[in-house]
Amino acid sequence: MGSLRGGGVAAAVLVVVLGAGGCSGGTLGSAGPEESASGAAGGGGNGGGGGSAALAAVDSLAVKGRAPKTGYARDRFGSAWADTDANKCDTRDDILKRDLADVRFRSGGCKVSAGELKPDPYSGKEVAFTRGRSEVDIDHIVALSDAWQKGAKYWDASKRIALANDPLNLRAVDASTNRSKGDGDTATWLPPNKVYRCAYVANQVAVKKKYELWVSADEKAAMKKVLSGCAGQKLPTGGNPTEAPARFHAN
Numbered sequence: 001m002g003s004l005r006g007g008g009v010a011a012a013v014l015v016v017v018l019g020a021g022g023c024s025g026g027t028l029g030s031a032g033p034e035e036s037a038s039g040a041a042g043g044g045g046n047g048g049g050g051g052s053a054a055l056a057a058v059d060s061l062a063v064k065g066r067a068p069k070t071g072y073a074r075d076r077f078g079s080a081w082a083d084t085d086a087n088k089c090d091t092r093d094d095i096l097k098r099d100l101a102d103v104r105f106r107s108g109g110c111k112v113s114a115g116e117l118k119p120d121p122y123s124g125k126e127v128a129f130t131r132g133r134s135e136v137d138i139d140h141i142v143a144l145s146d147a148w149q150k151g152a153k154y155w156d157a158s159k160r161i162a163l164a165n166d167p168l169n170l171r172a173v174d175a176s177t178n179r180s181k182g183d184g185d186t187a188t189w190l191p192p193n194k195v196y197r198c199a200y201v202a203n204q205v206a207v208k209k210k211y212e213l214w215v216s217a218d219e220k221a222a223m224k225k226v227l228s229g230c231a232g233q234k235l236p237t238g239g240n241p242t243e244a245p246a247r248f249h250a251n
């Protein structure tokens with residue numbers, strides 16, 4: 001699946017640059033998305049041609065066939081929501097705090113008890129989050145199963161744990177919309193909210209480039225099709241190192 005429900009993950013220490021309005025960049029760091037002058041943060045229209053950093057980066061990705069899913073299990077990427085950045089908050093709460101508006105905490109500044117997606121990037125609608133309910137998921141932009149079939153199967157545990165907990169690869173989203181994604185890649189699933197597709201695909205490209213994951217031929221074609229309509233779309237950057245601290249282990 002493209003998301004994990006439950007337990008914690010790593011905080012966003014560095015910022016993630018996302019295209020806003022299909023052109024200008026916004027930041028997606030620990031403080032949350034910021035709007036640029038050209039539109040809502042994380043947006044991206046399909047109008048306008050021209051090149052972009054995100055489109056150019058697609059050609060840097062290796063192209064291979066999808067490997068068998070044999071051997072995949074969530075625990076191959078470590079325990080869910082490990083605090084790899086050692087800020088004493090699990091990653092799930094870090095991402096909720098980053099992505100939700102009107103955040104409220106159970107106690108202290110760690111356990112998020114409530115907040116809102118304004119709007120949810122995948123559906124475009126506003127979604128309320130209340131702890132213990134399932135209206136909001138933390139999605140892996142590049143699903144862990146997809147990563148397994150495109151290179152992660154051959155990594156050591158440290159790199160898999162890093163991918164699973166990297167803020168660059170994580171986003172709070174509407175649960176019902178996210179669960180239609182499964183472990184789909186760009187060729188098989190895109191957010192219904194069309195204005196977010198440029199930023200979403202650019203984010204997938206950025207994660208696959210950072211972690212040296214390959215793409216299928218169909219996936220590469222789909223990435224280029226979307227990003228060719230995203231003039232000026234920046235390539236997201238930042239997140240955590242690609243190796244988790246040695247204290248973390250995976251099966």
